[in-house]
Amino acid sequence: MTVNNSLKIDLHTHSTASDGTCTPTEIIKLSEQQNIGAVALTDHDTVAGLDEFIDAAAKSSVIAVPGVEISTTFERREVHIVGLFIKHKSNKLNAFLKEIQQGRHVRNQHIIAKLQSRGYDITLEEAAAHADGDIVGRPHIARTLLKKGEFASMEEVFEKLLKRGRPGYAPRPMTSPVEAIAQIHAANGIAVWAHPIFRQINEYQWCRKAIKYLKRHGLDAIEVYYSSFNHEQSSALLAYAEEFELARSGGSDFHGDSHDAKLGIGNGGLHVPFEFYEELLVKAEKYR
Template sequence: MLKQADLHTHTKASDGTCEPAENVRLAKEAGLAALAITDHDTVAGVAEAMEAGAKLGVEIIPGVEVSSVGNGQDIHVLGYFVPYEDQAFQERLVSLRETRHQRNQLLIARLQELGIAITLENVYRRKQGTDKNIGRPHIAEELIELGVVATMEEAFDKYLGKGGAAYVNPPRITPQEAITLIQEAGGVAVLAHPGLYDDDELVRELIAFGLDGIEVNHPDNDELQKLRYSKWADEHGLVMTGGSDFHGWRGEEPFHAMLGSHTASLEVVERLRELAQQRRG
């Protein structure tokens, strides 16, 4: 079997449940040659993963998943080979996390208006440390604990997801600004899980704007979507990536999909690396 890479995974640095080193161990167990750490709006988990990767013989691709809003919904842009140790880049991400905190406050307020006894303090106690990168899955966990919903899926369907009773979207950077942020830092910008957005016009707009790649092999893209995005990527010379979007476990189940279940070839990793090197001159 050809060596593969999982190019989309999350850790405790954002809304995953595993330490970065645990993701690396799982990658090694799955027989992967490479793994990307792509936490939401932070690179805080990359250094630990790099260290673990060096010990276990798994290449770690420093990444990030940048949150933006386009046409009224969350649009995520993956950045690969980003300068995770660069202070200026880290400061740009801080402002994105502040917007995430603002959204959490608005979500909690909406849930309280709906008569749910949830507090920001109780949600935020789920994360330790000063860099509390809290997201909607943490709010969903609190709703499960309160007995308001039974599952993560129900929490998103009823309250937190697009169309949910408490859904809010404060002003954020646009997907175009997210692409620019990543590329100006010397990274490679790839549109995450386009099948989730139900907005192929926006996908085409972002391709025309200058995307470097599309995440084709993702658990939330159906087979027809994979074919369509592969065709567009071929037409425009874009990189086709793949990843599980692993967030650890919610109860007994892996959240999104198990690490290593959706992958890309090492040729894809090389293309991403070359693009990043070209961008940095």
């Protein structure tokens, strides 16, 4: 395969299998329409959409990269580890994800109980009805309240009830990034730290320290291009990738209509070059 920098790639997307609004097939069709050469489906804590995703790509010109995004915690901060090129039928990986999904379910029960105690007419079954896949999360709870006419927008639900520190928020148990990296490697994938400075504007010192630690535990790459990154942030991450000999990745964090970020272009200025895909593919050979 030769480098084609006229093509862009998007290695961070979500479908209806988790909290996105587009099906895996629709993501492939959109990618083809927008001249995206390679796209990864990285649903939260699930690989349920990957069979459909891979089948749809086989009928298109788009390269499908099977992936997953795993929420972890490190030094009391949330760290998202994306697995790319994973063998998604791995029994070990699926058992690991099942444990995480159970933690999500318990958290959802706590959120619903908090909302009910404050007079909101909502059940977990109603929220689950808004999820096309097995993953039910705060976006589905928010969508349920929105449909009931309780709020004017999803943003309002989160701002008043569901974001951290609000009365309907409940934490959930998370694994460590080291464990997530190990599980991804066991499934023949590579581990990428997604949006390393997301919600940590200008906290470069902590980010560099965390990268140094995670590199020792097998981190393969970091997202250097992301929908909300500015030039300064991407430049810093590109320097860290070079310093620690990590591969470079990037993506929009596309969720469909529920988020502003658009497939392939993020908030308008995103362009992840095709050469990143080839760089990551070479990294992935290490785990085959």
